[in-house]
Amino acid sequence: MAVITLTTDFGTRDTYVAEMKGVILSIVRDVHVVDITHEVTPHDVLEGALALEAAAPRFPSATIHVAVVDPGVGTSRRGLAVASRDQVFVGPDNGLFTAFLDDQGWRAFELRAAEFRGTEVSHTFHGRDIFAPAAAHLARGVEPARLGPPVTDPVRLRWPEARVSEGRVGGAVVHVDRFGNLVTSIHSDAIASLGSGVRVRVAGRSLPLVRTYGDLAGRDPGALVGSSKRLEIAVSAGSAARVLRAGLGTPVVVSRTSSAAERRARRRR
Amino acid sequence: MAVITLTTDFGTRDTYVAEMKGVILSIVRDVHVVDITHEVTPHDVLEGALALEAAAPRFPSATIHVAVVDPGVGTSRRGLAVASRDQVFVGPDNGLFTAFLDDQGWRAFELRAAEFRGTEVSHTFHGRDIFAPAAAHLARGVEPARLGPPVTDPVRLRWPEARVSEGRVGGAVVHVDRFGNLVTSIHSDAIASLGSGVRVRVAGRSLPLVRTYGDLAGRDPGALVGSSKRLEIAVSAGSAARVLRAGLGTPVVVSRTSSAAERRARRRR
């Protein structure tokens, strides 16, 4: 049984996601169709790209990920299939797959072969008319290269990175989750490079780095390495976003705790 | 593998949808159960019927569509299985299936056979106790006619139509989607009958007919033929509903652009 995932900004109130599933099941039946999320903020390509970055690695080899956050639908922007690592990504060429266009190697193809599109292609819903059929044919075993000509210059987004300088790592909040946890652009390996004994500054507060939510008392915020190995700011019994009045883009800095010796040295000057 | 879809006003916070899926999987295992939407406005039968009209045609032949928007549950209203085109529709007899009771031919049956119901039937949840079991048995290969006696007078809703008169088509907004697009009762063929060169009047504005969202600049509203072949009013980088302060029921008129000659003739009078 093949696996196809869907990541969109369609929501679940309208029938758009179901229409994509109907198209997929009309082409291939022996498949799992799994929703990653349909609650990407409308037209927020980066948010969709970050969702894919977090979720795709958890899926088995050969999974086909369809992503549709597509403000350019019906214009001249290309449709792509990107084979990266051992999975395939299908959607508009607008940066959604940036995380998978890295130096681990990838191949991309423009979705041009008419035989792997829907019979009628609308100007407003390529998710249903181009991307879902392409994914379904891939799930049937069609090779990505048969979907169209190779693409060597797919669109890439400016990716939210952490800036590492001596003794500190600077980044920002890139996602606020349902619990109000503030997920940052700072990865655990950047923190590890600072050695032990760090503090995290955010929204005018200096927070300790803890191991898990339960290490925090009540509504005291703290920082921890979250499940996607990104630094998160959390509150155990509440929302860090609310307690700190922080959100997307809020700057976050991790720095080494000065040792007692360093503090004395500083005071002397 | 059979395909069963679900369309309800149950939302996804309560366990009602899951209870229906549990019942289905207790009767048939080799099946895809696909959500169309569970966010129909509570008790809004027309909204449910429009969702089915949009989504059902995208599903493969032999799909069984269960729809439960059912303010009359537990009263004397009938339960139905409607075989139309090459699919089957299961739910209360309250107009949900109006779009499929057309002159392409259909057969309807009242869900009366006890052997295809749950063992205990509540007065408040026929979705779980009558419709889900009927759908599961259909997915196992039971013929619709075995579910109960034929019905020749199923309930039909007054369907939102467009009024076509010389040189103009009048309709109304029938759905506002997640993006704020205003989906209307006007189908593309009615617009085509006007010939080329039309304008769309809505909420005191006169809008051009464009091909796709990307043809519109920023927050300028425009009209286009959407993915369900209905006329839509859209804003590229925002919500047409908000920009135009329009919503369900807002009147929309498509009319021919007067030619230069017509305009001159008018001025002379």
Added chain:
Amino acid sequence: MAVITLTTDFGTRDTYVAEMKGVILSIVRDVHVVDITHEVTPHDVLEGALALEAAAPRFPSATIHVAVVDPGVGTSRRGLAVASRDQVFVGPDNGLFTAFLDDQGWRAFELRAAEFRGTEVSHTFHGRDIFAPAAAHLARGVEPARLGPPVTDPVRLRWPEARVSEGRVGGAVVHVDRFGNLVTSIHSDAIASLGSGVRVRVAGRSLPLVRTYGDLAGRDPGALVGSSKRLEIAVSAGSAARVLRAGLGTPVVVSRTSSAAERRARRRR
């Protein structure tokens, strides 16, 4: 095909639920993964436990239910697999499975066997790293007892019960559903014990006990036995929660209607 269900407080906007599904499908492919709900109020263990109580019995024998409402993740709280009746429940040991730890018999095991966990276990997401893998291995046919040592003292929640005294049953609202129906802690058998002729007092009103929503006129509230055999307060064309300004915890009392003889006797005193 095995069946695994998921009940969480993760919502569907973030990728957490999808990450669990990716892990499951990486271990076992011949499986239905069904969402019960992901909209449990964050950290509200009782709400999750009530959802499981309502939904689990509708699923087939051998279903594996994963529940993750887990404020204690990463602390010393145990992870459990509970075999009860003919199903298995997997999640944190915090009372989520209280309804299934009853005198019908159960066995519980602590999730300690490393071979049935993910390769890397985070401190913040055991749903993905411990519970999903355990469920997937169970779906492959692994015996619960192989997951770890037996547990005889799983955590139990104080369960919302009805107090039955002569001629009356007292309880409270335990859930407000999407329609605004007030689901109570009072089960139908407690009401039956009162005999026929009862009234329901809630929020300063005395309501009749009816059979189904359609027996109520417009916005008049009434009481009925809902689909989970709990007493519900409902309004036919609206929300009982709004009409009565009632919600979680609102007291509800069912009492026998005094007969005419009783009323006369009382007046005489």
